[in-house]
Amino acid sequence: MTDRRYHLDYLEAVRSQRHVCFAEQLRAANRTINKLYTEHLGDADIGIAQLSLLIRLYYFGEVTMSRLARNLETDRTTLARNVQLLERSGHVAVVEGEDRRKRLVRLTDKGFDSLKIAIPRWQEAQRVLHERLGGEQWGDLFKGLRLLASLDPGESRDRDD
Template identity: 45%
Template sequence: MSALRPIAFLEEVRNTPHICLAEGLRAANRAVMKHYVDSMAGSPVNPVQMSLLMRVYYLRNATMQTLAQHMETDRTTTTRNVDVLVRDGFLEIGEGKDRRQRLVRLTERGHEALEVSIPKWRKAQDELKNALGDELWNNILREARTLIELGGIACDRTAQAA
């Protein structure tokens, strides 16, 4: 096997903590998710499911498309996550104005899961907020929103160019 030739860019970033923003954000997301998962141990739902149940609570009867928009994810991912919560009895799907429209709503079990999980979720949230401080907490959320909006613009530009 021959010796590998140096690649200039990779040598430049060799000692950086993360090679790119995506890698850094994934690592941060894993750390934050681990904190929520650990804090919510024993809850009937995990943090991702908790977010989905909270959105359904706010929206009451939501179509998959509306729910996906509010979760800021694609419809396929939302449907897959909803299906698990339906299977486990936390959500139910009913018909909307016509048979093609499916409306997602909380079941009694889903409502109870929220009531049981919220204190643990809030504790995790409060611990992170206290560790970061109000200013950094608010900056992170604001900058995350900026990244989300830039991502949408980048996707829109790519679609328009095609």
């Protein structure tokens, strides 16, 4: 059997560059950040994604799934899965609104107790990350991430090439 060597001009041109793919670097950064928060949250009974959702429920009180999804900048399907997990664990309750078609999500006592435990640990993770990055880099990254989150993926196809 003969080894076949493939060739693509573009890949040969970028062979010496250490980091080529923006998406790959963003995923690597996300893994590192998730690990940092997970380590700080320790034995808290919620992770960083659940913490973000519970924080929003603390602010809103009761909220529709649609509004919560918009606020978390996620789709309803993903949110529904996360809410279902938190409902099963007793951290949130899902109730009917005034209009029976609307479902409202709210924080439970267990969810509030989890927030009380997790928030100081989350704050420490934030402090450590801020310290490691430095104030200017912290701000620049936040600004850049907000810009990325606001991009319309469909726009790239609208360009004239």
